[in-house]
Amino acid sequence: MRLAELPVDDFHHRLAETGIQLQTGPFTVHVRSGIKEFAQLLQRFYAHFPVAQDPAIADFHVRMTRPRGLHRWWHPQVEFLLDGQAPFLPYPLSHAFPLFEWGLNWSIAMQAHQFLMLHSAAVERNGRVLLLPAWPGCGKSTLCAALVSRGWRLFSDEFGLVRHADGQLMPLPRPLPLKNRSIGVIRDFAPETELGPDFHGTRKGTVAHLRSSDACVQQASIPAPPGWLVFPRYRAGAPLRLESIGKQQAFMKLANNSFNYQLLGLQGFQGVTRLVRDCDCYILSYSNLDEAIGAMNRLADA
Amino acid sequence: MQASSQAEAESCWSTIANDVLYWESWDEQHAVFDSLSGETHLLPELTAHVLRKLGEYACTARQLAEALCAETDESCEEHFVLDITRLLQQLQAVGLVEESTP
Numbered sequence: 419m420r421l422a423e424l425p426v427d428d429f430h431h432r433l434a435e436t437g438i439q440l441q442t443g444p445f446t447v448h449v450r451s452g453i454k455e456f457a458q459l460l461q462r463f464y465a466h467f468p469v470a471q472d473p474a475i476a477d478f479h480v481r482m483t484r485p486r487g488l489h490r491w492w493h494p495q496v497e498f499l500l501d502g503q504a505p506f507l508p509y510p511l512s513h514a515f516p517l518f519e520w521g522l523n524w525s526i527a528m529q530a531h532q533f534l535m536l537h538s539a540a541v542e543r544n545g546r547v548l549l550l551p552a553w554p555g556c557g558k559s560t561l562c563a564a565l566v567s568r569g570w571r572l573f574s575d576e577f578g579l580v581r582h583a584d585g586q587l588m589p590l591p592r593p594l595p596l597k598n599r600s601i602g603v604i605r606d607f608a609p610e611t612e613l614g615p616d617f618h619g620t621r622k623g624t625v626a627h628l629r630s631s632d633a634c635v636q637q638a639s640i641p642a643p644p645g646w647l648v649f650p651r652y653r654a655g656a657p658l659r660l661e662s663i664g665k666q667q668a669f670m671k672l673a674n675n676s677f678n679y680q681l682l683g684l685q686g687f688q689g690v691t692r693l694v695r696d697c698d699c700y701i702l703s704y705s706n707l708d709e710a711i712g713a714m715n716r717l718a719d720a
Numbered sequence: 721m722q723a724s725s726q727a728e729a730e731s732c733w734s735t736i737a738n739d740v741l742y743w744e745s746w747d748e749q750h751a752v753f754d755s756l757s758g759e760t761h762l763l764p765e766l767t768a769h770v771l772r773k774l775g776e777y778a779c780t781a782r783q784l785a786e787a788l789c790a791e792t793d794e795s796c797e798e799h800f801v802l803d804i805t806r807l808l809q810q811l812q813a814v815g816l817v818e819e820s821t822p
Contacts, residue, residue: 665746666762673760680758684742687753687760691744 422465433457437481439470443590443638444579445530447522448476453496456482456514463515463593463614463627466635478525482514500525509620516617516625519595523576526590527677533588534689535677536578540587541570543718546645547587549578549697551675557652557704560600563628564707565714567608572634573642582685585692586641591634593627601626607707646717647672647697650704658709660717661701668699731819733808734778735771741816743768757815770807774817781805 421429421440432438434457437450442464451457481499485508489495495508498521505524509517527535538551539562548570552558559575566572573579573587575594580587596604596613601624605613612629647668648660672690673679679686698717704710735741742753750768753760763771773784782796785804789796811817 664749666749666751669744669746669751670762683758684753684755687742687744687751691751694746695744 419469419471420466421461421469424469426461429461430454430457433460437479439476440464441468441470441638442522442592443574444533444588445477445526445590446470446475448479449482449518450480451482451514453482453484453511453514455512456496456518459515459614460518463629466630466632467638477529478522480518480522480525482518484511513617513620515614515627516595516620519593519627522592526577530579531678531681532582534578534580534582534679534682534686534693536580536672537576537675537677538578539575540573540578540589541565542573542587542589542642543570543715545642546718547573547578547642548646548648548714548718549587549644549693550648550650551578551672552650553675556650557600558650559594559596560603560652561650561704561707561710563594563596563600563604563611564607564711566594566628566631566634567604567611568711568715570714571637572630580644580689580693581641582689585689585696586643588641589634589638591630591638593629595625595627597625598623603707604628644693644697646714647693647699648702648714648717649700650702650710652705653703654705656703656705658706658713659701659703660713661703663699663701665694665699668697669694730780730782731821732778732780733774733784733812733817733819735774735817736815738775741771741775752816754816759814761814761816767807767811770804771811771816778820781808784808 434452437448440447479501483497483499485495485497494511496511496514496517497504497508498506498517536551538549539558541548541562550558562575572591574590577590579590614627617625649671669690740755744751748765750763751760752763781804782801785801786796808817812819
């Protein structure tokens with residue numbers, strides 16, 4: 419059953435009382451909240467995600483709740499609880515949905531060591547995955563959103579999840595957060611994509627979420643092998659430049675980019691070296707999305 | 721005879737156990753993962769070659785320098801022995817080789 423198939427009243431009741439188990443890629447997330455505004459956005463952005471009917475074992479138990487105290491009367495707040503613990507300070511109530519998304523990312527990064535985790539966007543075309551590893555500010559999310567709007571399958575905007583056993587990438591096609599100027603860029607570049615409301619004044623500025631397509635969600639259990647490692651760098655006015663780099667340089671950049679390379683020890687080393695071995699490796703400098711997409715298409719179609 | 725006696729008095733070098741080192745090589749560039757320390761080291765060609773040689777047999781810095789020179793039919797000069805000694809000390813500092821004195 420998909421979340422959208424639940425009657426609205428039933429959904430709100432279950433979310434507030436027993437919680438709902440969402441299947442997001444390889445993870446089952448048990449989420450519980452009585453906050454109506456949050457529930458509405460969850461229903462909108464996760465409409466086509468599967469809901470586990472049985473009380474399956476969840477990977478993450480999340481509760482979005484309003485903390486008690488005087489604050490609740492004049493500065494309403496929201497807390498993200500993971501297994502009953504609050505890893506972050508409360509946020510303004512109106513930021514509940516971005517807090518849920520960030521909190522879930524944090525939870526995955528802290529716990530999902532059954533995967534080699536790269537801080538990377540990942541999109542698929544012709545059966546192989548393009549990894550775009552980058553730290554914030556390099557234009558990773560903007561390029562990822564643009565590629566998805568032109569037919570690439572979204573794996574994730576945030577995580578390259580690599581299975582230890584076979585080196586395949588696992589999809590995690592959750593809502594894609596765009597920040598500040600990227601919001602307007604994607605609204606202009608792909609007006610047909612569905613962007614949610616702007617959340618102003620978050621710790622990352624203004625944030626808006628791009629809804630994952632139904633097709634991407636339906637294929638969320640289908641992994642794919644890696645094909646290309648492209649380290650993107652957006653520079654205003656920069657000409658397009660796609661430069662092949664050596665394997666050792668790619669290895670260093672990727673190991674430094676991983677959330678859990680050090681923690682995984684030998685598994686991390688073997689995972690990163692296999693990725694570098696299996697992929698063509700590049701650095702991409704760009705300022706124009708059409709040019710960058712053209713270059714990625716040529717890589718994938720070659 | 722004098723050189724041989726000198727070599728015998730010198731420290732003997734060997735890698736830490738071979739089965740704890742995992743290698744990946746790309747052309748003349750190498751990465752080695754030390755599963756004892758959890759550290760990854762990126763090594764240039766000569767350093768990787770030295771480490772692999774010490775994995776085959778333990779020897780003194782001089783013997784190692786002479787073996788390397790013999791591979792390229794070059795005479796082994798004193799400054800090269802000193803370079804190899806420094807390199808071994810650097811590898812020792814990161815825990816990849818061990819020194820034993822006779």
